[in-house]
Amino acid sequence: MVTIKDIAARLQVSPSTVGRALADDPRISGATKKKVTEVANEMGYVANLAARMMRGISSNLVGLVLPDIRNGFYSTIAHALSTCLQGAGLQLTLSETEDDRMVELHHIRELISANVAGIIIVPTAKPHRDTVRMLKMSPHVQLIRRHAAIGDQWFGIDDTQAIYEATNHLVQLGHRRIGYVGGIDELPTGAARLQGFHKALPRGAKLGSALVQLGAPGSADFGREAARHLLSLAAPPTAIVAGSVQITQGVLEELMAQGVRAPDDISVVGFGDELGFRWWGPGLTTVGLPVSDLATSCGLWFVHQIKQNSFTSAPYTSISPATLIVRGSTRPFVAASKERAGAPLRGAAA
Known part of the structure; x- marks a missing residue:
């Protein structure tokens, strides 16, 4: 050697x-x-990493800690960050938490022990206090989700506005009985998206709790179960808004399994613009997310802070807007109601 x-x-x-x-x-x-x-x-x-660590020199590794790389949303982020960091002579290393705070703690401990140059994290709902403590030992920034205990340096999406636009689109089409399937409100993203949903509903509108289904945002299985529940109601919704990429996939799978057609039987607005969403049925109306641009902006800012050795506790927030992409899975309620008046949804329980 x-x-x-x-x-x-x-x-x-x-x-x-x-x-x-x-x-x-x-x-x-x-x-x-x-x-x-x-x-x-x-x-x-x-370079001998062990020797560098003994001398207290940071490695060229940057840790990316996120829930699930199988989610196209996060794989796009990982790719954009890797490309950005590579150009600066830094290498991305990936850790998955499956939204488990103890797994998150383990990964943070290992990254800190390896003297990483910094950490980019999509935190779990309730990070362990030791996770918070150790993050303060290394340059770090939060991405997508933000927890005050971790710090005030964050790159994210305007989640409230994103779901507001999705729901308002249906309201403008005349829908009043709208179902929402989203992530748990313990997560900052889940709470913000739920807020956007309620904000868009017409004043005085009262929705039963059965029309709002909250669960694991990274679970397509939850999306399927929630859609199955909504379709089985005596008075099912005339439209559904999904609050995450994986949940959207689950909702669409359940609609197909039950033979429920969009927009003939029900209008649907998804979250994220995965390639398959464009070709689903008549094309899915969905919330387009600036994922790659967001990740690149985060990466460039992060590299600058590391190279300039200028990380501080000063707040820094960058919020990117989402865009509603209207395709064929939504249509006015009046046109749909004429065909569905007095009849259960195709494939739904009577």
């Missing part, structure tokens, strides 16, 4: 000069750093 001493011998300089050059020490000139890097690459030098 090639060592710093080998590189120093080739260049006829001291090992300390090589070490400082590779660590981007400001005491070393740019020309020397360039020459050391070129020779190190030519000789196949690989």
Whole structure:
């Protein structure tokens, strides 16, 4: 294995000069750093992470802690961040929590012990106090979800406005009995989206609790179960709004399984614009999310803070707006009601 001493011998300089050059020490000139890097690459030098950690030097790793990479929403974020960080000489390392606070704690502990350059986190609903404590030991930023205990540096989406626009679209089409299937309101995103749903309803509108179904935002199974419940009601909704990507997938699967057609039998507004959503039935009306742009903005800001060594506790918030994409899965209530008056939904329990 090639060592710093080998590189120093080739260049006829001291090992300390090589070490400082590779660590981007400001005491070393740019020309020397360039020459050391070129020779190190030519000789196949690989930095000894353990040795760097013993010297207290941060690695070039940035931890991304998120709920579930199988969700296209989060895989897009991971890809955009990886591309952004790679351009700055940093490498993304991925940790999945499945929204389990103890798993989250384990990952944060391991990342901190590896002297990562920083952590980008989509936190769980109730992070462990030790998770909060350890995050303060490393540069970090929250993405999508925000918890005050973790800090005030956050990149997110205007979740309230996103679901408001989705629900208001149905209200403007004449729908009044609208079902909502979203994430638990213990999560900041879940609470904000539920707020947007209620905000869009006409003044004085009273919805029974059966029309609002809250559960795990990353569970398509919950989406299916919630849709099944809504369709089985004696007075089912004339429209459904979904509050997450995975929930949307579950709702659509249940509608297809029961032979319920959109928009003939029911109008549907999804969340996120996965490729398959565009081709589902008549095309899914959905909330388009600026996921890639959001992640890239977060990554660029994060890199700047690390390179400038300027991380502080000063609040920083960046909120990106969502966009309602209207396709064929929604239509006016009056047109639909003429066909459905007095009849249960196709495939629904009588």
